[in-house]
Amino acid sequence: MFFVTYLRRELGRRMRQGVFVALGLALGVGLVVTVGAASAGVTKAESGVLSGLYGVGTDITVNGPLWITTHQYCMRAGCEAGPNCTPKGCHGKPELGPQTKIQTPLFDTVSASTVAAVARLHDVAAATGVLTFVYGLKHAQSGNYTVDGVGTGHSPIGALSADRVVSGHYFTAADSDAGVALVDSVYAAISNLRAGSAITIGQARFTVIGIVTGPAGTSPVSVYIPLARAQALGAGLANQVNLIYVAAASAADVAAVQSEISRLLPGDAVNTDGSLFSDTWPAPSGPASQVTGSLADAAKLTSDLGRWVSVLALLAAFAVACLLTMAAVARRSAEFGTLKALGWRTRRITAQVLGESLITGILGAAAGVGVGFAGAAIIAAVAPTLSATDATAIGSMQQVAQNGSAPPVVSGPVSVPLSPSVTAGVIVLAVLLAMAGALLAGAFGAWRIARLRPASALALVA
Amino acid sequence: MYTLTGVTKLYHKDRRTIPAVAGVDLIVGDREWLAVQGRTGHGKTTLLNLLGGLDRPTQGSVELDGTSLGALPEAKLTRVRAKSIGFIFQTFNLIPTLTAAENVEAALIPLGTGQAERRRRTATALESVGLTNRATHLPTELSGGQQQRAAIARALIKDPAVVLADEPTGNLDEDTRDDIIALLEHLWRERGLTLVLVTHETSIARRAQRVAVMTDGHLTIRHESANP
Numbered sequence: 001m002f003f004v005t006y007l008r009r010e011l012g013r014r015m016r017q018g019v020f021v022a023l024g025l026a027l028g029v030g031l032v033v034t035v036g037a038a039s040a041g042v043t044k045a046e047s048g049v050l051s052g053l054y055g056v057g058t059d060i061t062v063n064g065p066l067w068i069t070t071h072q073y074c075m076r077a078g079c080e081a082g083p084n085c086t087p088k089g090c091h092g093k094p095e096l097g098p099q100t101k102i103q104t105p106l107f108d109t110v111s112a113s114t115v116a117a118v119a120r121l122h123d124v125a126a127a128t129g130v131l132t133f134v135y136g137l138k139h140a141q142s143g144n145y146t147v148d149g150v151g152t153g154h155s156p157i158g159a160l161s162a163d164r165v166v167s168g169h170y171f172t173a174a175d176s177d178a179g180v181a182l183v184d185s186v187y188a189a190i191s192n193l194r195a196g197s198a199i200t201i202g203q204a205r206f207t208v209i210g211i212v213t214g215p216a217g218t219s220p221v222s223v224y225i226p227l228a229r230a231q232a233l234g235a236g237l238a239n240q241v242n243l244i245y246v247a248a249a250s251a252a253d254v255a256a257v258q259s260e261i262s263r264l265l266p267g268d269a270v271n272t273d274g275s276l277f278s279d280t281w282p283a284p285s286g287p288a289s290q291v292t293g294s295l296a297d298a299a300k301l302t303s304d305l306g307r308w309v310s311v312l313a314l315l316a317a318f319a320v321a322c323l324l325t326m327a328a329v330a331r332r333s334a335e336f337g338t339l340k341a342l343g344w345r346t347r348r349i350t351a352q353v354l355g356e357s358l359i360t361g362i363l364g365a366a367a368g369v370g371v372g373f374a375g376a377a378i379i380a381a382v383a384p385t386l387s388a389t390d391a392t393a394i395g396s397m398q399q400v401a402q403n404g405s406a407p408p409v410v411s412g413p414v415s416v417p418l419s420p421s422v423t424a425g426v427i428v429l430a431v432l433l434a435m436a437g438a439l440l441a442g443a444f445g446a447w448r449i450a451r452l453r454p455a456s457a458l459a460l461v462a
Numbered sequence: 463m464y465t466l467t468g469v470t471k472l473y474h475k476d477r478r479t480i481p482a483v484a485g486v487d488l489i490v491g492d493r494e495w496l497a498v499q500g501r502t503g504h505g506k507t508t509l510l511n512l513l514g515g516l517d518r519p520t521q522g523s524v525e526l527d528g529t530s531l532g533a534l535p536e537a538k539l540t541r542v543r544a545k546s547i548g549f550i551f552q553t554f555n556l557i558p559t560l561t562a563a564e565n566v567e568a569a570l571i572p573l574g575t576g577q578a579e580r581r582r583r584t585a586t587a588l589e590s591v592g593l594t595n596r597a598t599h600l601p602t603e604l605s606g607g608q609q610q611r612a613a614i615a616r617a618l619i620k621d622p623a624v625v626l627a628d629e630p631t632g633n634l635d636e637d638t639r640d641d642i643i644a645l646l647e648h649l650w651r652e653r654g655l656t657l658v659l660v661t662h663e664t665s666i667a668r669r670a671q672r673v674a675v676m677t678d679g680h681l682t683i684r685h686e687s688a689n690p
Contacts, residue, residue, distance in 0.1 A: 001577060002564070002567065002568075002571060002577075002580075005560075005564065006557075006559070006560065006564075009559035009560065010559055012559070013558070013559050334555065335555075335557055335558075338549075338551070338555040338557070339557075339568070340516075340540065340543075341514065341516060341543060341549045341555075342543070342544065342549070342568060342569050342571075342572065342616070343540055343541065343543040343544020343545070343569075343572035343573075344540075344544075344568075344571065344572050345537065345540055345572065346536075346540075348571070348572070453516075453517070454511075454516040454517075455508075455511040455516040455517040458511075458516065458551070458555070459507075
């Protein structure tokens with residue numbers, strides 16, 4: 001109780017200094033919380049952009065090696081090496097030909113039983129297969145587009161979901177083998193398509209039943225058709241898929257599921273949010289670098305400048321706290337000398353000073369969290385809407401085109417609102433930093449007290 | 463009580479060496495009242511600091527009941543001060559944010575005394591110096607004499623073997639000075655303390671049993687009083 005009484009009285013006596021130190025810590029802590037909130041908001045926005053590419057409810061995608069040459073397709077279709085398999089395709093296979101439109105799977109295919117095997121793995125909640133390919137003239141730089149053959153049921157995961165339909169309607173269960181298609185809004189605008197329009201893929205005719213858009217309006221896929229119809233478009237594609245969407249039972253299971261799938265399908269690329277396409281193409285690292293536009297600039301700003309500003313503010317707050325504490329100890333030298341004369345041990349006096357610093361730190365942390373919330377609210381209120389373009393879709397398709405298979409898919413920029421969110425982790429970090437600053441200041445004071453000679457301290461009063 | 467043998471304390475300032483206390487030999491008996499007189503800057507306070515273990519001699523030894531204070535580690539020296547030595551300072555040296563009672567109580571904190579016992583003994587100590595009705599007042603709310611009474615209570619609450627008073631009346635008016643000295647004398651007799659009092663006033667020094675004079679760091683016994 002004496003400790004608390006003494007502490008309370010001292011803080012009351014030096015209220016102005018204590019408030020000054022607490023405000024300094026609050027500013028540093030507030031900046032950490034604000035920058036953390038902005039960073040979390042940017043990350044959330046990026047994920048939203050990428051989820052349009054990545055798939056609905058999906059934790060992992062699995063794809064085989066890139067199928068880059070028509071020759072490989074000929075081999076799969078049954079043409080043996082030799083005069084029957086030429087750059088023009090397999091002789092006698094009407095769907096392949098030098099001047100005809102070709103369907104080239106992006107990745108090597110696997111059978112549907114592989115999808116079932118993945119779905120049976122431990123900690124896998126669901127798995128679904130998609131057949132994705134590029135349709136268009138070989139080596140053409142425009143006019144080609146990506147087609148996904150998807151399941152027509154309402155699956156929780158996959159390339160597409162019903163809530164992305166903006167006009168018309170989604171597939172029904174009866175459409176599993178029907179000549180119907182959903183078209184991406186960007187491609188529909190370019191090609192002047194709407195519900196009821198007709199498109200031709202290979203020899204097959206499809207009726208557009210709806211227009212879809214991604215969460216951020218970006219998608220490398222232009223047309224979605226029933227999986228069975230996609231598999232019927234090319235020889236050797238019956239019962240085949242080349243992209244598996246996998247949902248783990250929980251976020252904590254993602255890494256384990258990724259390992260299990262890698263063991264089941266060695267040689268295939270098993271991608272999570274952080275490694276999309278990294279095993280398939282020499283891609284930039286992580287989703288953040290796959291998004292361009294002002295969203296990416298904001299990410300860089302919060303990551304680089306924001307982090308440095310908050311670190312500098314914290315260091316300045318720490319320095320001020322240390323200096324003021326040492327000055328206060330110097331002013332109280334006679335008081336501490338008297339306590340030493342009374343027989344108070346150095347550590348008892350030090351505990352008093354540390355306690356005062358800690359209280360100041362707690363006040364600074366609490367104020368700092370408030371400042372952080374206010375900063376996040378200000379950012380949410382005044383931050384401009386950011387734009388983002390998924391560069392991965394464009395870049396990756398360009399690489400495919402260089403290999404002679406598919407041209408780039410054009411997807412336009414989209415607007416992304418920035419919603420800063422203050423996470424519990426950032427609050428805890430900020431509070432710990434404030435406490436660390438306060439204890440550091442107390443430690444400096446304690447060091448000064450430990451060096452204090454009672455006779456010298458008392459002489460300051462005499 | 464105290465045995466000082468060849469005690470010297472040197473201070474170094476720039477390139478000069480200043481002997482604040484030079485070769486002092488002194489014996490202070492139990493229950494004795496020794497006054498140390500001398501002009502400012504001649505080593506009185508330094509001598510008191512050495513007696514109280516607030517400083518260590520450069521040469522010689524200061525023994526308190528056979529224990530050399532200069533040889534003790536800091537923690538043990540602090541313990542000796544906590545238990546056995548009471549200090550009274552010229553400027554009172556009360557903690558400004560604590561009340562009179564809390565200042566007195568502060569002397570018992572190092573002894574680990576329980577809160578109830580501390581409060582009981584504080585009340586007794588304040589009563590002995592006539593400060594009961596000022597127990598809850600801060601130092602700024604007390605007169606100089608009242609502050610010094612509180613300081614005396616603080617020095618005596620732990621029943622020390624020795625009280626060291628450094629110019630206890632230096633900041634007080636004449637009437638208050640007499641009151642404080644009278645109080646100290648009364649408590650010295652009542653409790654059988656050993657009292658070493660530093661003063662530059664002859665009228666106060668003569669009330670002691672013995673008067674020593676510090677001149678340029680050297681101590682001489684000038685006067686043996688008839689004060690029993």
